[in-house]
Amino acid sequence: MAEAPRVAAKRGRPPKSQSQLRTQRPGTQRAAAKEATRLKLIEATIDSIARSGFADTTLAKVSEGAGLSRGIVNFHFTSKDALLVETLTHLADEYTGFWRAAVAEAGADPAARLTAIVDAEFHPTVCNRKKIAVWYAFWGEARSRPTYLAVCERQDSEHLEAIRAICRELVETGGYADIDAEDAANGLMALADGLWLDQLLTPAHFDRAAARRVCLLFLAGVFPRHFTAKRGAASAA
Amino acid sequence: MAEAPRVAAKRGRPPKSQSQLRTQRPGTQRAAAKEATRLKLIEATIDSIARSGFADTTLAKVSEGAGLSRGIVNFHFTSKDALLVETLTHLADEYTGFWRAAVAEAGADPAARLTAIVDAEFHPTVCNRKKIAVWYAFWGEARSRPTYLAVCERQDSEHLEAIRAICRELVETGGYADIDAEDAANGLMALADGLWLDQLLTPAHFDRAAARRVCLLFLAGVFPRHFTAKRGAASAA
Amino acid sequence: MAEAPRVAAKRGRPPKSQSQLRTQRPGTQRAAAKEATRLKLIEATIDSIARSGFADTTLAKVSEGAGLSRGIVNFHFTSKDALLVETLTHLADEYTGFWRAAVAEAGADPAARLTAIVDAEFHPTVCNRKKIAVWYAFWGEARSRPTYLAVCERQDSEHLEAIRAICRELVETGGYADIDAEDAANGLMALADGLWLDQLLTPAHFDRAAARRVCLLFLAGVFPRHFTAKRGAASAA
Amino acid sequence: MAEAPRVAAKRGRPPKSQSQLRTQRPGTQRAAAKEATRLKLIEATIDSIARSGFADTTLAKVSEGAGLSRGIVNFHFTSKDALLVETLTHLADEYTGFWRAAVAEAGADPAARLTAIVDAEFHPTVCNRKKIAVWYAFWGEARSRPTYLAVCERQDSEHLEAIRAICRELVETGGYADIDAEDAANGLMALADGLWLDQLLTPAHFDRAAARRVCLLFLAGVFPRHFTAKRGAASAA
DNA sequence: CATGAATGAGTCTTCATTCAT
DNA sequence: AATGAATGAAGACTCATTCAT
Structure with a gap:
């Protein structure tokens, strides 16, 4: 399976490598330190949400978790809400980057691409109890926070569209005229999300x-001619 | 499909009809009024979580939503946390009661029973954006609140076990020796949970x-000999 | 020493004996029941203050301690404050009645009267940790509650005056011209109050x-010719 | 008599003078300001208890009295209870420091030392209606709050032991073989506490x-050969 | 006379946010 | 860029009091 692929660059602020930083003009190094602090805060936020839940995630816990001082979040993110949105965006970007890379590595064969997506879905990088807890925490609040909803929707529809395209290709090239590619795609995505819930609620x-x-x-x-459920392995027909 | 079946009585305090109340010994009427108030509060809590999310659900909103005074929740539930737990329990009881009734009405045929479960899953009584939002809100907090987790787990495992039993019956009596009933049951449940997420995130x-x-x-x-995906209808082979 | 003497009648509502009650005209019996409930509430108040302190004495605890319902106190005493004042008055009346009875039983000899007062002061009926805790609780609030202060003052000054009178008699008839009876009386009272504090703070x-x-x-x-500190016993010279 | 002696430094955080502060390393000045705020809050608490009583001492009153904002107490003391305990400790430290300094200044003569203690007891610094009201407020709650009790007990027993030691010395070196030094010490302390009560209840x-x-x-x-009651003055024999 | 459900003002406490250093 | 003392709005909770039964 695919190695953990690189995360997609974040909203116009592409992460720079250390070596690059040192050769930049003065001031850029400082900017990098700032970026590092931001990232530390986002990660501390993820940790806190996973451990304490959304409701008990306070800026005090986050800043303590990042080993920084109280007022730091408002300094870097203006508000708690902004931090939360950026955290969700970070998570979504990571996730999207992950499956995109997996699909890219899978080559042209649609069955292989679909398999790659399934494998990516449950890869420890994105599918571990901590991250799933955070995803569910955001989904839990999404209904009442349009901003969260928008981020989730964008990422979701992109994911779904990718799957749907592959399914369509399979239907057309594989002779599955009676199959609705849309339903198949919906099914696969729902299955993945539902199985994540199992890991959240009954990790054992x-x-x-x-x-x-x-x-x-x-x-x-x-797609019986492209996949087989036997012995837990996928195989192109 | 099954009409919205009656919800299982909650903790030994079965709701009594008005006419019954009047003929009871004194005190019972008062107790019934108290129970009615409790229920009103639970419903107001569900409304608030659905509308404002978990984080913004305050006791002020709940009591106002129930048309009652500020201190009422602590009077009936001791604490906000207790109210939340009882709300989740209420939700779980309702849901469990619902699919159980649906299964009971479906008769003995395993395919019909499974179809009944699927239908129940998406019946407007339990599958509407309000209730799903609340379910996801609780799931979002479950990781960090063992009490929620316990309630979810109990209900979940009961549901899963029911589905598994039907799948097992199908496997054994339907000649599906190569099918793992456990996987089939897990799949069906995950599918349902994942499809709920679609309603939450992309209701349109x-x-x-x-x-x-x-x-x-x-x-x-x-189970190809018992179900067919054609035209959106289930049919026993 | 004096047996626990009868408590002084309370502000115009003299306690009636059971036998008396039954022979009264109808309606009086009911009044007696009411009086009994009042007393039960006052005693429950004393218990609560002793156990939970002034700050944690709530009407809920009091009514529960009395084995009665929530609203009962407001029914019998109008307000919590009134209950507290009546409790203090009850305590003061009991205390005053107690030492008065002790003095009365002591006869005419001033030294014997003084001894009786000292004995009464530490008699288990009035000097036990429960009651002392309540006295100190009221004293602790007295500064900021003129009503309490007034009750304490009245009882105090009466007590002090009684002691002063005896001291004066001793000074005049015992040949203690160089002794200030006022100082002696103040000293004895202060001593008693201070020793009560010992029982409160260091009961062991x-x-x-x-x-x-x-x-x-x-x-x-x-008064060396009337009292001797030897072997813990008082003796008139 | 002793001038108001300096209070013992509290918990290793000796207050620094302004001039000192400016020359300290950065951060210390801030810490000193924090300590000053703590002290202001403790003093505001004492004022409030003296004026409004224990029951009506709210954090709102305290913070207002200190000229600070609402949430300040929880910031500096975590909880109201902690503030109260620290206030009592502060009071006890001040009191202990006061009489200790007085005794130290009195020299070696036991009678002079005892006189110094008596004088300290009624010195306006510790014996004024405000502070006595606060002491009685705490004593009133002590029964039901083990923490208060512990603080009171510790301070009390230290005080008592000091007095007892002096009494013992007097008994042994002054030829008072028939006097129980323990009783004498208990008596003196009780007398002082009881006389404080007079100031509380009947200040006039x-x-x-x-x-x-x-x-x-x-x-x-x-101790007739070391003290004389004449003319309100103490004199070594 | 008594009950106990309901009220709502008042408190403690939390926490995002500000700002002087 | 970072700190952390201070703010104050908002929330949970308590509890005296009311009142229909």
Whole structure:
């Protein structure tokens, strides 16, 4: 499977490598330090949400978790809300970057691409209890916060569109005229999200291989000539 | 499909009809009024979580939503946390009661029972944006609140076990020796939970019939002789 | 020493004996029941203050302690404040009645009367940790509550005046021309109050006999021909 | 008599003079300001308890009295309870520091030392209606608050032990074989506490000189060759 | 006479945010 | 760029009091 692929650059502020930084004109180094602090805060936020939940995530906990002082968040993010939005964006960017890279590495074969997506979905980099807890925390608040909803929607629709395109290709080139590619795509995505919930609520019961197997069970049912549910492995027909 | 079935009685305090109340011994009427107030508060809590989210659900909003005074929640539930737990329990009881009734009405045929479960899952009584928002709000906090987790887990495992039993029956009596009933059950549940997320995040895009169709697409793939994905209808072979 | 003497009648509502009550005209019996409830509430108040302190004495605790319902106090006493004042008055009346009875029983000899007062002061009926805690609780609030202050003052000055009168008699008839009776009386009262504090703060260290001995040490110093500090016993010269 | 002696430094954070502050390393000045704020709050608490009583001392009153904002107490003391405990500790430290300094200044003579203690007891610095009201407020709550009790007990037993030691010395070196030094010490302390109560309850009637006279009346009775009650003055024999 | 559900003012406490250093 | 003391608005909770039954 794909190694953890690089995360997509964040909103026009592409992360620069250390070596690059040192050769920049003065002032850029300082900017990099600032960026590093921002990142530390975002990561501390993720940790806090995962550990304490959304409701008990305070700026005090975040700044303490980042090993910094109280007022720091307002300094770097203007407001708590902005920090939260940036955290969600960060998470979404990471996730999107991850599956995009996986798909890119999978080559041209649609079945292989779909398999890559399934594998990415349950890869420890994005599918671990901490991150899933944070995703669910944001989803839990999404209904009442249009900004969150927008970020989730954008990332979701992009993901769905990618899957749908592959499904369409399979339907057309694989001779599945009776299959609705839209339904298939919806199904696969829903399956993945629902299996994440298992990891959140019953981590003891969840297992990565089983989750993958269930997805392939679905795909084997829909695209029987391209997937098989046997022995937990995918195979192009 | 099943009409909204009656919710299981909560903790031994079955709601009594008005006519019954008047003929009871004195004191019972008062107790019933108290219970009615409790219920009003729970419903106001659900409304508030759905509308304002978990974080912005304050006791002031809840009591105002219930048309009652400020201190009322602490009077009936001791603490905000207790109210929240009882709200989740209420939700879980309602949900469990709902699908149980649906299954009971479906008769003995396993395919019909499974279809009933799928239908119940997306019935407007339990599957509407308000309730789903509340479910996701609780799931979002579950990781950091063992009490929520316990309630979710209990309800979840009961639901899963019911589905698993039906799948097992299908596997054994339907001649699906190569199918893992456990995987099938996990898949169906995950699918349902994931499709709920669609309704939460992209309500415009969600549609009940499509959700049902996707589930049947899965079931048709797994149990092809008992389900067919055609025209969005289930049919026993 | 004097047996616990009867408590002085309370402000125009003299307690009636049970037998008396039954022979009264109808309606009086009901009044007696009401009076009994009042008393139960006052006693529950004393218990609560002793156990939970002034700050944590709530009407809920009081009514529960009395085995009655929530609203009962406002029914019988109009307000919490009134209950508290009546409790203090009750305490003061009991205390005053107690030492008055003790003095009355002591006869005419001034030394014997003074001894009786000292003995009464440390008699378990009035000098036990519960009641002392309540006295100190009221004293602690007295400064800021003129009503409490007034009740305390009235009782205090009466007590002091009684002691002063005896001291004066001793000075005049006992040949203690160089002794200021006022100072002697003040000293004895202060001594008693201060020794009560010992029982409150260091109950393990406090002992009734020692307290009595200390008072007699004082009296023996002031009126050497009438009191002796030896062996913890008072004796008229 | 001793001039108001300096209070013992509190918990290793000795107050620094302004001039010192400016020359310290950065950060210390800030810490000093913080300490000053703490002290202001403690003093505002004492004022409030004295004026409004324990029950009506709210954090709003305290912070207003200190000229600071609402949330300030929780910032500096975590909780109201902690503030109260620190206030009591402050009071106890001040009191202990005061009499200790007085005794130290009195020299070696036991009678002079005892006189110094009596004088300190009624010195306006510690014996004024405000502070006594606060002491009684804490004593009133002590029964039900082990923490208060512990602080009171510690300070009390230290004070008592000091007095007892002096009494013992007097007994042994002064030839008072028939006097129980323990009783004498208990008596003197109780007398002082009881006389404080007079100032609390009947301030009009209380007078410092008389209080002192009463104590000497006691001491003259117990140690006649070292104290005389005449003319309200103490004198070594 | 008594009950206990309901009220709502008042408190403590939390916490995002500000700002002098 | 970072700190952390201070602010003050907002929220949970308590509890005396009321009143229909």
